[in-house]
Amino acid sequence: MTKMVKSSLYGGASYSTATIEEVQRICTYLTDCASSLRAQATSWLNSVMRIVTLSNSTTSWCAKTAGSVGGLGVSGSGLGPNQQMHCSLDYSALRASCEHAGAQLNNAAQRCQTLCDMLSRAYSIYADAEIRSRQVTNEAVQLATRLAPMTVAKLTFAQALGGWVYGIVTEGNFGAAHALNAISWQQEGLMRGVGSLVAPSSDALGGASVAQGASVVGSLGAGVMNLVQGNQVSVQRVEPAAATVTAAHGTADAIANLRALSGANANAGDYATIAISQYVDADGQRSWLVTIPGTDGHGDSPLGWEQNVELMSSQSVQRRNADSARMVVEAMRQAGVGAEDNVAVIGHSQGGIVAATLASDYADEFRFEHIVTAGSPIANHPIGENTWVTSVEMEDELVAALDGDVNPRNEQWLTIRAQVVNVPSDDSADVSSMTCVDDAHQGKYELTHDLAYHQAAYENAAQLGSPALQAHDEHFQSAIRGDYAGTTYWQGRMSHAWQDGSTTNGDATP
Structure with missing residues (x-):
């Protein structure tokens, strides 16, 4: 296959x-x-x-x-x-x-x-019907979860177990991919229901319940993490072993750079390294492209697991104070990004949530023209109408469903949703309208949160000749117009106030 x-x-x-x-x-x-x-x-x-x-x-x-x-x-x-x-x-x-x-x-x-x-x-001919169907399903699952959480939990576990057994029987695959795929149709609704349970005082429906639940959990988690790793963000410029980010001439190039940067971080087992690239046009106007990888898992990293919850909060102050958002903002300041400069941001997973948070909560300091996210739950972020958003998501991807809602649909917000199709290797199927995932990801069914799938998804969408996608790509190119002037790389650490750091800051609360 x-x-x-x-x-x-x-x-x-x-x-x-x-x-x-x-x-x-x-x-x-x-x-x-x-x-x-x-x-x-x-x-x-x-x-x-x-x-x-x-x-x-x-x-x-x-x-x-x-x-x-x-x-x-x-x-x-x-x-x-x-x-x-x-x-x-x-x-x-x-x-x-x-x-x-x-x-x-x-x-x-x-x-x-x-x-x-x-x-x-x-041309999204069937988009309205598909989205209405998803919304009805999400609302039904949310209501069921809120009224009978134990019953829904048992049914969800049974479905996931069935998917897991199917993976074992058909592929000998003991991973979680088949289990998650079995419940992909209800993931957003489940997140809504969980949000309603975590924040029971709220009458919020849809993804708003997730954001309010994240606010409750984030408040508790942030206090614990501040005791464990401190609340001071130290940001410093680093020199990577190899320059993984090169000039980007469009969205496809930026996604390729994001994948290369994320891969280099993962292969080295290093802290999440962000890249800030500068472009200068003929008039001397500067533009910037900020590339942000996902969670790295290090205990003293600003891009840890706990920060994801804070970034998804319904509270602007809480999102601004998320360690990962403060780290990226501090790196932008040190890199020399100005208030009048055009800024585009691209991020994977937590990196995409950071991008949405910057566009939502730091628009008073920077001019965010365009953000691109891959596998990021950002439907609930109050991104201003002056910022364009291009989101890439996989149908069975749990992380992208954590916001519990479908993304907004308007001229400034384009969502590319893709599904993986297993095609027989005997050339019997028509694959002219599909795109092959990298050879390294062929074989047994696996989690689709890897950037190889998002890259293939964007490539396939580009082959459709959609005027909407072309308009978004042109806008992204205009956001980083000019000649490529180089890239700087940045890492962050968390520490307590009494510990040394090259550049530190506390809460970003105004």
Whole structure:
């Protein structure tokens, strides 16, 4: 089996009714053409069966002239012109011709259907219906979780266990990937329900319950972590073993750089290293691209596990004071990012939540033009309308579902959601509208939170020719316009006030 990715787009543009109707008419026409071509293919393939029947009978065919007739492979006894002969058709050639015609018609039908599928995804034809369905499901799961938490917990565990057993039986895979995939349809609703239980005094519905629950948990966790690791963020510039971030000429390049940076951190077992790249245009206007990897897991790191909860809080002050947000802001200050400079931010997992927090809560200090997130739960962040957002998420990705809600849909916010499709390796499936995941991630089913999947998802979405995605990519390019002027790398540590640090700061509360 080969792992392929198939992406759909949500938001990013408000198409006119005329445009949507025209695309729908084209899709209907392509579907009708596909049906007609399949019917003709069936007729040709039925002819094959008739030919087989004739070839097994004693039926013969006679002609009055010798030689070949119409290229049908007629064989005779070599008599002269105008002499009668007795000859037989080459049924094998006839059968092969019919089979070829049927296969060609089936291929044409598949191409029509593929084009229809790509148009539908590029223009989000079915997006409204899909989102309404997800919202209804989320609300139902949230209500059930709030009213009968133990029952929902048991059912969820049973589904996850079933997925886990399926993975063992089919792949010998003992990982959690199949278990999480089995409950992917209810993950957002479960997060809503949990949020309602954590913050029972709140009447909030949807993802707001998650944000309020995160506020409660974050308040408790922050106090504990401040005692353990301190509340002082120390930020310093570092020189990596290799320069993993290069000039980005668009969103695809930025995602590739983010993956390279994250991979280098993971391979070295190092603290999360962020990269700040500078661009300067012909007028001397500076632009910046901040690249932020995900959680690193070190005990004294600002990008630890606990900080994720604070970043998702409903309270602006709490989000601002999250260690990871303060670290990135301090690095930006030291790098020389100015209040009038254009800034774009791209982040994976916690890095994407930091990007959303900066755009939501530090817009008074920096001018955030565009953020790109990969596998990040940011639906509840109050990002201003002046900041464009491009989000990439996987359908069965638990982390992206932690916000408990679907992302906003408007011209400034585009969400790319992708699913993994296991395609037979015998070339029997049409993969022209899908994108292959890297060879390193082929094989058994695995968690799709790895950036290899987000990179493939964006690549697949770009192949659809969507005007919405093109507009977002052009806006991202304009946010970092100019010539590439280099990249600096930064790391952070947490400490208590009495411990030394190169640059420290406490709470970011104004």
